[in-house]
Amino acid sequence: MDKKTDLRVLRTKQSIRKAFFELIQEKGYEAITIQDIADRAMINRNTFYLHYQNKPDLLDICMEELLSELKKAIVLCPIHMNPFSISRLETVMQAILDHISGNISFYYAMLIDENRIYPFRAKMEKIMKDKLNEGWNPAQGDPPLAISKDLLLEYLVSSFMGVIVWWIKNEMPLPAGEVASQFSNIVAYGHWKAAGIAIEE
Amino acid sequence: MDKKTDLRVLRTKQSIRKAFFELIQEKGYEAITIQDIADRAMINRNTFYLHYQNKPDLLDICMEELLSELKKAIVLCPIHMNPFSISRLETVMQAILDHISGNISFYYAMLIDENRIYPFRAKMEKIMKDKLNEGWNPAQGDPPLAISKDLLLEYLVSSFMGVIVWWIKNEMPLPAGEVASQFSNIVAYGHWKAAGIAIEE
DNA sequence: ATAAATAATGAACTTCATGTTGTTTATTTA
DNA sequence: TAAATAAACAACATGAAGTTCATTATTTAT
Known part of the structure; x- marks a missing residue:
């Protein structure tokens, strides 16, 4: 009951x-x-x-509801791969973008322009970090990372969020799958190669 | 007088x-x-x-003061290069990090943890976008970008900010020059190569 | 169908921060 | 030393927050 x-x-x-x-x-x-x-x-x-209770309470509850949906949307993504692998990045990003496009007006209010609710962005970043970090176990004879894992995660999630914001603000000009694929390419091979710019040192 | x-x-x-x-x-x-x-x-x-006038007015004036210093710090960086070139990225980032480390308590209050003043972050991103965009003139027989310039800028600035926040939060574990160099590497060649991870498709 | 329980309304009230006005005191500059 | 200006002090109006309580409406259970 x-x-x-x-x-x-x-x-x-x-x-x-x-x-x-x-x-x-x-x-x-x-x-x-x-x-x-x-x-x-x-x-x-x-x-x-x-x-x-008050305005912040209302905000918190609204955010938690949305974000628990987000978590549900990405919980199914495979976790057995290297967390920084290109297919994993792409899969997670696609799941997130699909979820966003199904709740676009909420995300618009939370993330775009003056309306921005910044704690919401922070919470999203936390969820993405946790997901990307999931199953990561470096003590397996792998060579150690040349740069800090924290830095790598921070970098990935920040750029990820940047693309998400761009996508929402520009009224989703590309299908989710394509954004996910392009982003993975940028992040994996560098932005010159992805953009088709010749590298000059 | x-x-x-x-x-x-x-x-x-x-x-x-x-x-x-x-x-x-x-x-x-x-x-x-x-x-x-x-x-x-x-x-x-x-x-x-x-x-x-009031609290927002105080905040605005404080932000503008800091940010005009930031602008001054990067105005000297060369603009004749391709805005997405590695040396330009590195130069601009180094200038910004140097400026930040000279005003660390201000930036800490503005960018880190619960204190975050998000409009400050947005203003910083705007300044960086403008700087990176400066002198960019694509109508020169160059091949067109394979991805949107806006997206590229958004991506660069977001990841840039992510690294900056990481750097401040972790009490500047590396010298500014090294962060700038590592970041340029990640962004130019992709995070696997930069991190020393073998690429798996 | 009716009674008990619960949700919503409406009014009154306290508290608190904001922003303003006017007067007085202290400090600076000419 | 006099005029100008900054700061202090007190008093006030306003508006939103949050609470309390009595009343009305609606739902659920008997």
């Missing part, structure tokens, strides 16, 4: 979320007041407090 | 800035009140309003 079967609750929560995301895009997170949310959602301001 | 020769003004402004940066690191930007700043700077709350 689910405790939350009352339709009133679902309806109210849903309209609060909807109002919240609209307002983020319109005026940015900081400028939003609880009254704004209540007006937009057409509920009493008091009702808001029956469901959320 | 400089209008701002009154030592009282300089002293007050200076202690406001100092208090502000300390508080950002202690409790984060959002949680700071004007009263907090006034207490820490040992001035009357009213005096704050004699110098700054």
Whole structure:
């Protein structure tokens, strides 16, 4: 027996979320007041407090919901490969981009322009780092990395996020599969080769 | 004749800035009140309003000051080269890292952990994009890029920022020159070659 | 169908930070 | 030493946050 079967609750929560995301895009997170949310959602301001403690609480819960979806979307990606292998990168990136394109308005509000919710970006980066790091066990007679693994992860995830933001901001000009493939190429072979620029030292 | 020769003004402004940066690191930007700043700077709350309109105004002015220093630091880097050339990347990155290490506590407060002031990061990225883009004139019989220039810039700047953040957070474990060189290598030849990992398709 | 439980409303209230105004005191510059 | 300016001090208006409580509406269980 689910405790939350009352339709009133679902309806109210849903309209609060909807109002919240609209307002983020319109005026940015900081400028939003609880009254704004209540007006937009057409509920009493008091009702808001029956469901959320405050504005940061609402934000946290919205973020966690989205990110647990993201985690679900990438949990199936294979982990037996070298975490820095090209096929793994490509697979993970494709899964993430597919998930994003299915929830584009949320991600737009969270990541693009003035609306940006930066803790959301940080949380996404954390999830991607954990995934790429998964199953990585360097004590297997492999030669040690010439550069720090942390640095490599930071580099991969940052550039990854950059491409994601570019993709969303430009209204997804390429299919997810192609972005994933191009990105893997850039990152694996360097941007000159990927871009077709002759290397000059 | 400089209008701002009154030592009282300089002293007050200076202690406001100092208090502000300390508080950002202690409790984060959002949680700071004007009263907090006034207490820490040992001035009357009213005096704050004699110098700054409000908290965002103070933040903006602090950011602009730092970033104009950053711009000055990289304005001398040569612009005659291909903006994506390895030597140019390395030169610009070195200049930026040198500037950062000379103002490390400011950049720490702006970029690291919960303190992060994300608009600052966005402004930094803008400056770097503009610099890398400078003098780029593709209509010279060069073969067209195989991938979007915007994407390439986004990718370069994002990964660049990632490395910068890593470097600051880890208390600058390598000299600026080495980071710049390693980064250029990763980005130019791909991370496997740079890290010494054998490529597996 | 009706009663009990729960959700939402509406109003009143406290608290707190913001930003402003006006007066007084201290310090600097001319 | 006088005029100008900065800082301190006090008082005030405003607006949002968050709480409390009584009332109304809606849902669920009997």
